[in-house]
Amino acid sequence: LLKCNVPESTYKRLKEIGAIYKIHTLNFDFDYWPYDDILKAILPDSLVEQCPSAFTVAGHLAHLNLKEQYMPYRHIIGEVILEKFPNIKTVVNKTNNITSEFRTFEMEILAGEDNLVVTQKESGCQFTFDFGKVYWNSRLATEHERLIKSFGTGEIVCDVMGGVGPFAIPAGKKPCLVFANDLNPESFKYLKMNINQNKVDQFVKPSNLDGREFIRKSPQLIAEFQRSTPYIKYTDKSQGPGKRQKKQVSDEDQDAQPSKKRKQLQFDVPLFPSHYVMNLPDSAITFVDSYVGLYTNGYPNMTKEQIKNLPGYKLPIINVHHFEKYKEDEVEGDIEKELEKRIHSKIVNQLNYDIPVSDIKYHVVRQVAPCKLMYCISFKLPEDVAFAA
Numbered sequence: 001l002l003k004c005n006v007p008e009s010t011y012k013r014l015k016e017i018g019a020i021y022k023i024h025t026l027n028f029d030f031d032y033w034p035y036d037d038i039l040k041a042i043l044p045d046s047l048v049e050q051c052p053s054a055f056t057v058a059g060h061l062a063h064l065n066l067k068e069q070y071m072p073y074r075h076i077i078g079e080v081i082l083e084k085f086p087n088i089k090t091v092v093n094k095t096n097n098i099t100s101e102f103r104t105f106e107m108e109i110l111a112g113e114d115n116l117v118v119t120q121k122e123s124g125c126q127f128t129f130d131f132g133k134v135y136w137n138s139r140l141a142t143e144h145e146r147l148i149k150s151f152g153t154g155e156i157v158c159d160v161m162g163g164v165g166p167f168a169i170p171a172g173k174k175p176c177l178v179f180a181n182d183l184n185p186e187s188f189k190y191l192k193m194n195i196n197q198n199k200v201d202q203f204v205k206p207s208n209l210d211g212r213e214f215i216r217k218s219p220q221l222i223a224e225f226q227r228s229t230p231y232i233k234y235t236d237k238s239q240g241p242g243k244r245q246k247k248q249v250s251d252e253d254q255d256a257q258p259s260k261k262r263k264q265l266q267f268d269v270p271l272f273p274s275h276y277v278m279n280l281p282d283s284a285i286t287f288v289d290s291y292v293g294l295y296t297n298g299y300p301n302m303t304k305e306q307i308k309n310l311p312g313y314k315l316p317i318i319n320v321h322h323f324e325k326y327k328e329d330e331v332e333g334d335i336e337k338e339l340e341k342r343i344h345s346k347i348v349n350q351l352n353y354d355i356p357v358s359d360i361k362y363h364v365v366r367q368v369a370p371c372k373l374m375y376c377i378s379f380k381l382p383e384d385v386a387f388a389a
Contacts, residue, residue, distance in 0.1 A: 035084040042080075043073060052077065056138050059118030060089040061131055064110070078110030089113045092131070107132060123148065123170035125198045133186040134164055140279075143365045143376065144170065147277065147319060151176050154267035155274035158218050158316075160211045161284065164190040165204070167277050172200035175234055177269060179221055181207045181214040202232060211280070215290040218273065219298025226269045236263040273316045281321040281374050285343075288320060288350035291381055293388040304387050315386055320347075320377045321365065328371060336364070336373075343377055353385050 006014065030038070036053045043051055052070055056063045062081050066074055078091035090112040094105050116132040122141050129136060144166045151157055151171050159168045159180040164187055168180035172195075180195075182188050188208040195204045205225065207214060276291075278284035299307050307313065324339045331338050340362050348354055359382075365374040 030083070035080060038080050038084065039077065042076060043070075047073075055081065055091075057088070058131055058136055058138055059120045060087065060113075061116065061118050062088045062091045063107075063131070064091065064093045066093050074108075074110050078112070082111050090115055092116070122166060124173065125165075125169045125194075127164055127166065127169070127190075127194050128197065129164045129190040129194075130186060134184060134190060135187070136164065136166075139366060140166070143321075146363075147376065148174075150317075151275060154270070156222060156270050156272070157275045157277065158214070158273050159277045159279075160214055160287070161278055161280040162191060162206075163187050163279065165194045165198075167279065168204050169194055169198050169200055172203035173198070175200070175203045175232075175267075177225075177232065178204045179207065179214075179218060179225075179273075180204055181209050181211070183208065183210050202234065211278070211284075211287050212290045215276070215287065215294070216297060218276075219295060222273060223271060223298075226271050229269055231266050231268045233264060233266045236265050270312045271310055272312055272314045274314065276316055276318050278318070278320045281323045284320050285322045285346055285350065285377070288318070288347060289352070291318060292351060292385055294381065295386045296388060307387075315381045315383060317378055317380055322375045322377055323368060323372055324375060325372045336362075339373060339375075343375065347377065347379070351382070351385050352388075353382055355379060355382055 033041070036051070039051045039053060040048045047069060050067075052064060052066055062085070064074075064077070066077070070077065074093055078093075081088055081091050091110045092107040093110050095108050117128065117130050119126060119128045120136070120138070121127075122138075123145055127136075148167060148170050151174060153174050153176065155176050157168070157171050157176050157178045159171075159178055162168050162180035162182045163184075164182075165180060168178040168191070171178050180191060182191060185208060188206060191206050195201050195206060205221075207221070209217070278287060280287075295307050296304075322343065324343060326335065326339060340357075340360075343362065344355075344357050344360060347360060359379055361378045363376040363378070365376055368374050
């Protein structure tokens with residue numbers, strides 16, 4: 001023990017207990033350093049401050065959206081992600097903006113397997129899809145759950161731009177009766193696959209139509225289904241042997257206990273939808289005019305009073321996801337209030353009806369960019385609009 005390394009009092013105490021002084025060398029290798037620190041070590045100093053430390057994950061795939069200055073280093077960044085995150089098998093980078101009508105974008109595989117078919121868990125469900133051919137955004141999981149909570153058991157939900165089923169399939173498990181639609185043939189393919197995979201085919205009915213056509217046809221689709229299936233029987237999966245027992249019991253005790261059967265339930269199929277969901281934020285608001293005359297066109301051989309006298313008559317809630325952009329220098333004061341005014345004006349123009357400002361709810365889903373917000377706009381379809389000529 002070297003006396004010069006410690007205070008006198010400490011030296012005496014250490015000597016009394018027979019302490020031995022040794023020098024140890026610690027090596028902090030690649031495995032020790034977190035992903036962020038590795039990037040900062042390998043990138044040029046000029047690129048360290050805003051290094052691409054964040055990425056989204058879908059199943060085994062990591063998705064980057066690299067800025068131009070990081071493109072020369074994209075493959076090494078991909079390799080670091082593979083090394084630091086064992087669950088990631090494929091790393092991709094978005095190579096252009098979303099321009100297709102199906103909201104897909106071109107991408108480049110930076111590292112790992114050439115496999116874009118992923119399986120993602122969300123809302124207690126499992127979704128399989130080709131990440132390169134359908135639209136999926138893992139950042140919307142909270143929004144999916146928020147809106148699904150507003151759906152009541154036994155209600156009808158019309159999912160206009162349903163994708164691979166992130167709204168429709170969890171809603172089907174409540175259960176709701178969901179008419180799920182998407183124009184993209186690939187989304188439709190995986191929607192059907194996910195319906196079967198999650199065993200909700202009794203409650204989720206897929207279609208492959210243009211959004212406008214689906215909205216206009218939806219009353220007829222519902223009426224046709226209701227005629228063929230006036231009620232749906234189902235099993236309450238929250239009860240009975242499907243639940244894990246808290247306490248282990250012997251075989252003899254198990255036999256002695258009365259067997260619990262899952263409760264059999266039933267709901268009558270409504271004739272009117274409770275909700276429409278329009279999750280195509282880049283353009284969904286331009287489809288709102290399709291609701292003009294929804295019931296007039298849906299029941300062409302009936303009068304307004306006859307329709308209103310049908311069992312369970314109601315007006316649906318329309319939920320529209322929407323991007324609203326702005327420029328900082330053109331907005332004074334409260335930005336959200338200004339954007340709400342703009343959105344209200346767009347809804348009025350689409351419906352050709354002066355819906356009161358207080359009848360529209362605005363929920364900010366997320367900030368997409370510094371001057372771009374994603375909203376969920378919700379309002380009850382006005383009776384005058386539903387029965388417009």
